[in-house]
Amino acid sequence: MLNRELLGPGLFLALFTLYAVVAWQIPLLPFEEYETVTSATLPKVYAGFGIVVCLLSLGATLLKQAEAVDEAHQSLEKADVLRTLGLIVLMTFYSVMLEPAGFLLSTSLFLIAGFFVMGERRKKVLLLASIPVAVVFWFLMTQVLGIYLVPGNLWS
Amino acid sequence: MFDGIMLGLSTVLDWNNLLYVIVGCFVGTFIGMLPGLGPITAIALMIPITYSIGADSGMILMAGVYYGAIFGGSTSSILINAPGVAGTVASSFDGYPLAKKGHAGKALAIAAYSSFIGGTIGAILLMVAAPLLAKVSLSFQSPDYVVLMFLGLTAIAAFSNKGQFLKAMMMTVFGLMLATVGIDPSSGTERFTFGQADLLDGISFLLVAMATFALAEALINVVRPEKKETKSINDSDTPQIGSTKLSKAEIKEMAPSVGRSSILGFIVGVLPGAGATIASFMAYATERNLAPKALKDKFGKGSLCGLAAPESANNAACTGSFVPLLTLGIPGSGTTAIMLGALIAYGIQPGPMLMEENPSVFWSVIVSMYFGNIILLVLNLPLIPYFAKVLAMPKSVLTIMILFFSLIGVYLVSFNTFDLFMMVGFALVALVLRILAFPMAPLLLGFILGDMIERNFRRSMMLSDGSLSFLWERPLTLSIFLISLLVLLFPLKDYIVERRRTKAAKLNEQQEQA
Numbered sequence: 001m002l003n004r005e006l007l008g009p010g011l012f013l014a015l016f017t018l019y020a021v022v023a024w025q026i027p028l029l030p031f032e033e034y035e036t037v038t039s040a041t042l043p044k045v046y047a048g049f050g051i052v053v054c055l056l057s058l059g060a061t062l063l064k065q066a067e068a069v070d071e072a073h074q075s076l077e078k079a080d081v082l083r084t085l086g087l088i089v090l091m092t093f094y095s096v097m098l099e100p101a102g103f104l105l106s107t108s109l110f111l112i113a114g115f116f117v118m119g120e121r122r123k124k125v126l127l128l129a130s131i132p133v134a135v136v137f138w139f140l141m142t143q144v145l146g147i148y149l150v151p152g153n154l155w156s
Numbered sequence: 157m158f159d160g161i162m163l164g165l166s167t168v169l170d171w172n173n174l175l176y177v178i179v180g181c182f183v184g185t186f187i188g189m190l191p192g193l194g195p196i197t198a199i200a201l202m203i204p205i206t207y208s209i210g211a212d213s214g215m216i217l218m219a220g221v222y223y224g225a226i227f228g229g230s231t232s233s234i235l236i237n238a239p240g241v242a243g244t245v246a247s248s249f250d251g252y253p254l255a256k257k258g259h260a261g262k263a264l265a266i267a268a269y270s271s272f273i274g275g276t277i278g279a280i281l282l283m284v285a286a287p288l289l290a291k292v293s294l295s296f297q298s299p300d301y302v303v304l305m306f307l308g309l310t311a312i313a314a315f316s317n318k319g320q321f322l323k324a325m326m327m328t329v330f331g332l333m334l335a336t337v338g339i340d341p342s343s344g345t346e347r348f349t350f351g352q353a354d355l356l357d358g359i360s361f362l363l364v365a366m367a368t369f370a371l372a373e374a375l376i377n378v379v380r381p382e383k384k385e386t387k388s389i390n391d392s393d394t395p396q397i398g399s400t401k402l403s404k405a406e407i408k409e410m411a412p413s414v415g416r417s418s419i420l421g422f423i424v425g426v427l428p429g430a431g432a433t434i435a436s437f438m439a440y441a442t443e444r445n446l447a448p449k450a451l452k453d454k455f456g457k458g459s460l461c462g463l464a465a466p467e468s469a470n471n472a473a474c475t476g477s478f479v480p481l482l483t484l485g486i487p488g489s490g491t492t493a494i495m496l497g498a499l500i501a502y503g504i505q506p507g508p509m510l511m512e513e514n515p516s517v518f519w520s521v522i523v524s525m526y527f528g529n530i531i532l533l534v535l536n537l538p539l540i541p542y543f544a545k546v547l548a549m550p551k552s553v554l555t556i557m558i559l560f561f562s563l564i565g566v567y568l569v570s571f572n573t574f575d576l577f578m579m580v581g582f583a584l585v586a587l588v589l590r591i592l593a594f595p596m597a598p599l600l601l602g603f604i605l606g607d608m609i610e611r612n613f614r615r616s617m618m619l620s621d622g623s624l625s626f627l628w629e630r631p632l633t634l635s636i637f638l639i640s641l642l643v644l645l646f647p648l649k650d651y652i653v654e655r656r657r658t659k660a661a662k663l664n665e666q667q668e669q670a
Binding site: 004007008009012015016019022026027028029032035036037038039040042043046047049050053054056057060076080081083084087088091092094095096098099107110111114115118119120125129133137141145147148 | 336557
């Protein structure tokens with residue numbers, strides 16, 4: 001379980017180091033050369049500070065490990081993780097389909113598939129909580145508020 | 157001040173704005189009641205709507221959502237012991253036992269009245285404190301702002317949950333780093349864009365807020381469903397609402413607690429980094445300590461004061477948190493950080509000049525708080541039994557609706573699917589970080605303050621000829637800077653105390669064995 005405690009600071013350390021590498025490559029404009037503060041100054045400060053905080057956190061966690069102090073973590077169920085991943089894939093797919101398929105179709109499908117992933121199997125709920133929501137939302141946006149919603153590149 | 161109040165009144169009494177207060181309170185109550193969803197999520201979901209209305213109306217709507225969500229959180233705390241908001245956890249200590257005894261109606265009424273009084277006292281104090289502080293802060297210069305923002309960032313980390321200080325600091329730095337993406341406004345240099353044209357304008361505040369709060373909040377409830385959430389209003393052990401009437405003796409018993417807790421809550425709310433959660437716990441602990449022996453024993457078993465104190469304190473704290481936002485432009489909490497982002501998106505710079513340049517925004521937010529509190533009391537209290545049915549809504553439907561409204565909300569502002577991809581990516585990162593127990597509010601605060609810190613830091617450095625002497629040249633700057641350092645060292649105290657305790661326990665163990 002302590003590995004999990006090390007994972008967060010470890011990931012951040014990698015991210016901050018990568019950020020530092022890019023920060024040191026920020027090109028300086030000719031007039032910035034002799035200035036004390038440039039567009040790269042604060043990114044470098046943030047990177048340095050972030051790395052120090054990560055190292056402190058890693059050190060503190062390792063110290064705790066040495067003292068054999070453990071904290072109970074709530075374990076994740078495989079089914080819940082898979083469901084969450086399913087929703088993330090679904091959101092990505094919705095982002096891909098929104099412009100080509102249009103708002104109405106992609107939203108209706110997203111809602112139906114989303115309810116399905118969440119374990120809803122009743123056809124009545126699947127259909128009534130998705131298509132009418134998409135249609136009413138589309139009507140409110142386009143007809144009442146006059147906001148443009150993509151009709152779908154595939155059909156136009 | 158009188159002119160300001162009149163201006164605020166005239167703005168709020170506009171039919172549209174009154175409607176926004178009502179809608180805000182309703183929507184806030186609705187979302188706040190859902191376990192796991194709090195005011196930050198509620199406000200984040202509202203932002204796309206507020207973009208299509210004016211700044212005054214937008215802020216009024218968001219303020220309504222804020223205290224509506226706190227009120228809604230109390231309802232789920234009392235009825236099913238599942239606080240929708242961290243600020244209402246303390247309310248469940250005595251609210252739920254009261255409800256279990258068959259006094260759910262009474263408990264909800266106490267919560268509503270205490271919230272109303274706490275909110276109203278808070279609004280009066282805000283009306284006095286905000287203009288005074290705004291006048292004082294007119295003398296603030298760039299160096300003062302740099303150290304004030306530094307104080308805001310360190311305070312939110314220092315006051316985070318026990319043992320989370322370093323995690324909160326990492327999140328703050330991460331937020332500051334995200335704020336550096338895009339074209340540097342001072343020099344025009346591209347930073348961290350990796351050749352992506354979509355990143356030239358930086359990362360949208362709305363995108364980060366929605367991904368880290370609305371989306372991540374919905375997803376965390378899927379990946380880690382809490383046992384409490386499986387309860388619904390239909391469960392056999394869920395108490396009936398019952399009568400909402402309070403006797404004179406009960407009111408007399410609670411009155412001093414409500415008064416004290418409201419003032420305490422407001423003061424705690426004003427402090428950057430603290431907020432409704434700390435205020436409600438402090439009020440609960442204070443009232444328990446002050447209570448006579450007979451009443452003290454009732455705490456945790458259905459004490460009326462034990463419910464009234466955190467309820468009045470959390471509402472007063474919510475109002476208090478508007479003081480640093482409106483007068484200094486520095487948010488004291490994640491919720492006010494979102495509001496700050498929204499104000500900036502409107503082209504309004506919160507801070508000392510807000511009262512001068514946008515008095516209608518300044519005063520209408522303050523005056524709308526009175527109306528919001530009245531609406532919560534007059535409309536929501538009789539509707540509680542109906543609102544409670546919300547808790548029975550299938551989670552499957554609710555989660556997907558939140559995902560849909562978050563995604564489409566961001567799309568309707570930018571009309572760019574790149575933002576949607578980035579949002580999903582951010583939500584995934586936020587989800588992993590939430591699982592690893594990293595707090596989200598410091599990230600948002602760092603992200604929102606990042607740009608302002610950089611601008612003021614550069615200006616300060618320019619004024620002091622490239623030297624850091626601006627930190628100690630003015631007594632005000634030096635004082636705030638020293639306070640920030642003290643706040644930064646504050647968590648070290650807990651660490652030392654814990655180490656000493658562990659050592660003492662080990663010594664005792666060894667002595668016993670010997």
